[in-house]
Every structure is written in C-alpha cells, then in structure tokens.
Amino acid sequence: MKTKILNNEVSSPEGSNQEAGRSSGTEGKMPPEESLFASDKTSKEEPFKCELPRSSRPDSGAGEETLQKGPPVIEVIDVKKSYTLGDMEVPILSDINLTVREGEFLAIMGPSGSGKSTLMNLIGFLDRPTEGKIMIKGLDINTLSDKEVAKLRGLEIGFMFQTFNLIPRLTALENVELPTYANTREGVDTRKRAKELLRMVGLEDRMHHKPGELSGGQAQRVAIARALINDPAILLADEPTGNLDSRTGCEILGMFTRLNEDGRTIVMITHDPDIAKYADRIVLVKDGMIQNNSE
Numbered sequence: 001m002k003t004k005i006l007n008n009e010v011s012s013p014e015g016s017n018q019e020a021g022r023s024s025g026t027e028g029k030m031p032p033e034e035s036l037f038a039s040d041k042t043s044k045e046e047p048f049k050c051e052l053p054r055s056s057r058p059d060s061g062a063g064e065e066t067l068q069k070g071p072p073v074i075e076v077i078d079v080k081k082s083y084t085l086g087d088m089e090v091p092i093l094s095d096i097n098l099t100v101r102e103g104e105f106l107a108i109m110g111p112s113g114s115g116k117s118t119l120m121n122l123i124g125f126l127d128r129p130t131e132g133k134i135m136i137k138g139l140d141i142n143t144l145s146d147k148e149v150a151k152l153r154g155l156e157i158g159f160m161f162q163t164f165n166l167i168p169r170l171t172a173l174e175n176v177e178l179p180t181y182a183n184t185r186e187g188v189d190t191r192k193r194a195k196e197l198l199r200m201v202g203l204e205d206r207m208h209h210k211p212g213e214l215s216g217g218q219a220q221r222v223a224i225a226r227a228l229i230n231d232p233a234i235l236l237a238d239e240p241t242g243n244l245d246s247r248t249g250c251e252i253l254g255m256f257t258r259l260n261e262d263g264r265t266i267v268m269i270t271h272d273p274d275i276a277k278y279a280d281r282i283v284l285v286k287d288g289m290i291q292n293n294s295e
C-alpha cells in the first residue's frame with residue numbers, strides 16, 4: 001500500500017470546514033466543494049440526499065464489470081462463530097465464505113443482530129473464529145503467533161467504529177498517534193504523519209482539542225486519520241456514518257471513496273442502502289449467514 005498524503009487526497013465540504021474552523025492555510029488546495037458534494041446545491045426544504053459525483057463510483061453498487069480486481073486480501077473460509085452462554089452454545093455465524101480483493105469497496109448489510117459486527121471483528125482479528133480460517137494478504141492467522149497477529153493487525157488493518165472510540169483524555173493528535181505506540185512502520189515520522197492526516201481531513205486547527213470538544217463529524221474524521229496512521233492496506237468501518245447526520249455521513253463517504261480510488265481496500269457495515277450503493281459489492285448477512293455471495 002502506497003503511503004500517500006496529498007492536500008486533496010480527501011476533501012470535506014465547505015460547511016464542515018467552517019465547522020472545524022479550518023484555517024486559510026489549506027484553502028485552494030482542496031478540490032472545490034461542488035466536485036464531491038453536488039447535492040449541497042439542494043434547497044433547504046428538500047431532504048438532503050448524498051450524491052457523490054459519478055467519477056467517485058463506477059456505477060452505483062453494480063460496477064463489477066468495470067472494477068479492476070486485485071488479488072485477495074481478505075479470505076474468510078468456512079468460518080463459524082458461536083458463543084458459550086452457561087451450558088449452551090449459541091451459534092452466531094455459520095458457513096461464512098467471503099473473499100475481498102485488493103482495492104475493493106465492500107458493504108456489509110443486514111438486520112440488527114444478524115452477525116455483521118461479529119464478522120467484522122473476526123476479519124480484524126478482534127475475535128477468533130470457533131471454526132474455519134481467516135487469511136489476510138495470504139497469511140493464515142491460525143499459523144501466526146500472537147505477536148505476529150498483533151503486528152499484522154496494527155500495520156495492515158485500520159478500524160473505524162460507529163461510536164468513534166477515541167480516548168477522551170487524549171487530544172486529536174494523540175488519538176491519531178495512538179496505534180503507533182504498539183506498531184509502527186520503520187522510518188516514519190509518526191508525529192509528522194499524524195499532523196498531515198489531520199490536515200488531510202480538514203482538522204489541522206483542532207489537533208490539540210480533546211474528543212469532547214469536537215462535533216460528531218469531526219470526531220469521525222479524527223477516527224479516519226487514526227485508522228490511516230500506519231498506512232494500512234485495509235480499512236474496516238463498522239457503521240461509520242451511523243451516528244452522523246446525512247450531510248456529514250456523505251462527507252465521510254466521500255473520504256472513503258477517495259481513499260478507495262487510491263487503492264485501499266474498504267469493508268464497511270451500513271444499514272443505509274443509500275450509503276451501501278457506493279460500494280462495489282454488497283454482501284447481505286441474515287441469521288448469521290451470507291445470503292448473496294457472488295465472489
């Protein structure tokens with residue numbers, strides 16, 4: 001995965017830059033608001049609709065013909081997951097097979113309690129399958145030591161959560177740097193990269209603020225910067241727009257599509273079909289099983 005931080009790698013709408021109080025230092029370097037947020041032109045009476053430009057997505061959720069698929073980066077093979085409650089084994093996921101290819105943007109949808117977060121946690125090594133195996137970039141985590149798994153997770157996987165999961169007593173900058181305390185890439189000036197990432201998400205003048213002093217949209221942008229600090233190949237996002245208003249959710253989605261266009265593999269859980277349609281592929285989880293596996 002290339003390490004690439006450009007002023008215009010992602011952009012945020014003017015409204016949120018004002019919200020963030022972005023200084024004039026970056027003005028003119030971001031692409032114009034209209035290029036990503038044409039729907040901002042809608043009148044106040046009309047409900048907000050997220051409409052990213054056609055160039056951001058090949059074809060609303062149906063662009064597989066035009067998608068240049070790379071090698072598999074995530075392979076979930078015959079996975080089962082159950083929890084033990086007292087004497088009872090409660091099955092949560094069964095017969096899960098899923099391949100996600102390099103550069104793919106996959107949305108996971110499904111009813112509440114169907115097992116979406118459980119699947120995401122397994123892919124991100126936050127939990128272990130009861131049966132089956134998970135491979136990341138061709139490496140079977142069952143064959144790796146705990147230390148190797150932690151390194152693979154720390155360097156290759158960035159996480160985002162619906163509730164942001166920022167540490168309240170740390171500043172935005174410290175939150176972004178946090179994953180590097182455990183794992184970092186050699187030769188990277190992490191402080192510099194954290195500042196660049198915060199500038200990239202339009203928060204350069206909020207870097208010394210604590211999460212309690214940020215809006216939801218700003219907090220989620222800090223979470224994006226934190227997820228990218230080690231330049232991971234894979235971004236996992238569990239309902240990243242779930243706690244945001246639709247306009248701010250659209251802004252975060254715009255960032256995702258730009259990151260995906262730069263080659264990053266994205267797996268995102270969402271309840272919102274309007275958000276999911278920007279993915280290359282939608283996987284539906286129901287009763288712990290994938291309903292529509294097209295890979």
Ligand SMILES: Nc1ncnc2c1ncn2[C@@H]1O[C@H](COP(=O)(O)OP(=O)(O)OP(=O)(O)O)[C@@H](O)[C@H]1O
Pocket residue numbers: 083092110111112113114115116117118119
């Ligand atoms: N640690 C656990 N112990 C026991 N059961 C669990 C545990 N974690 C999750 N579950 C159960 O697994 C099922 C799936 O949960 P999961 O969070 O994966 O669903 P989800 O599809 O992400 O739901 P939502 O859309 O509401 O977030 C639920 O019935 C939940 O109660």
